[in-house]
Amino acid sequence: MSSVTSKITLDLMPISWKVVPVPGIEGGNALRAVVYGGKFVTVGTLGTVMTSSEGLSWKCRSGTSNNFSGVAYGAGKFLAVGDRGMAGGSEGASPGVYGGMITDLSGAEGPWMAPHRLWSITFGENRFVAVGSEGTIMVSHAGNHWSKVDSGTREPLYGVAFGAGRFVAVGGKGTVLTSLDGITWTPCGSGTTENLYGITYGGGKFVAVGNNGTILLSSEGSAWVREESGTTVPLHAAAYGAGSWAVVGGSDSPNEGVILLSFDASQWEKAPIENNGSRPVAALWGVAYGSGHFIAVGDYGEVVIEE
Incomplete structure (x- = not known):
């Protein structure tokens, strides 16, 4: 990166990101995903669900002890996915396997069961698509009747997004699948064997992220180019908003989060995070744009807002 480009990027970058105190959330609860649909909704372990209109003040609630790992908004509803504990062979799951669960956060319908743990969910073309372990893909047109479709892989699928008229799922060992309807899936080469944990679409580009600081870029989801991230920590999620991309991740030991920003999805800069010097910000798992900023x-229970 040239010094001129680097200076322009840094000058445009927000001064910092700030940790938002969230009273009422248990310290051991990890927040795994966040989405914006007129309000922010974040979900996590032990059934944690939090909502906020602007990202500064949050309401906490939980009606389950199951772990949530993904959340999406579409058709006027928020749906979360995760696991339902160790399955006993019911609902299509094998004994000793963590079964999956899809939950309507309004409580109006469901929950619906899946044979394996689900990691991510998205909405596009008037349908929801959820992905998970053992190559599991579940599809629903209205979010209330679900069907399992053949993904063609047994690799875990950790992330899914919709854009450019197609769904793209990513997962273990660099797995990338694309689909025009969420039902028929085609494998694509990613050029990496690193696990891919998250994907987003915006600004005419798919951005996929994963282990060892991996960032992949594609315009249509089938041909990918690896971009230099400047870090080797696992990257878990990406989001687009107002002409820029944000990628988040972090390491387990030490548990420390990282935020990367870009205005072209090719050149990335690490963003400063303000936390009053008490401790490093914990590893970050989800990111979304709404109400004029990233969260x-x-x-x-870490929540960090773009200033």
């Missing part, structure tokens, strides 16, 4: 969430 990131992570371990220990």
Whole structure:
């Protein structure tokens, strides 16, 4: 990166990101995903669900002890996915396997069961698509009747997004699948064997992120180019908003989060995070854009807002 480009990027970057105190959330609860649909909704372990209109003040609630790992908004509803504990062979799951669960956060319908743990969910073309372990893909047109479709892989699928008229799912060992309807899936080469944990679409580009600081870029989801991230920590999620991309991640030991920003999805800069010097920000797992700014969430109930 040239010094001129670097200076322009840094000058445009927000001064910092700030940790938002969230009273009422248990410190051991990890927040795994966040979405915006007129309000922010974040979900996490032990059934944690939090909502906020602007990202500064949050309401906490939980009606389950199951772990949530993904959330999406579409058709006027918020749906969360995760696991339902160790399955006993019911609902299509094998004994000793963590079964999956899809939950309507309004409580109006469901929950619906899946044979394996689900990691991510998205909405596009008037349908929801959820992905998970053992190559599991579940599809629903209205979010209330679900069907399992053949993904063609047994690799875990950790992330899914919709854009450019197609769904793209990413997962273990660099797995990338694309689909025009969420039902028929085609494998694509990603050029990496790193696990891919998250994907987003915006500004005419798919951005996929994963282990060892991996960032991949594609315009249509089938041909990918790896971009230099400047870090080797796992990257878990990406989001687009107002002409820029944000990627979040972090390491387990030490547990420390990272936020990367870009205005072209090719050149990335690490963003400063203000936390009053008490401790490093915990590893971050989800990020979304709404109400004029990005929000990131992570371990220990961490919520970080773009200033």
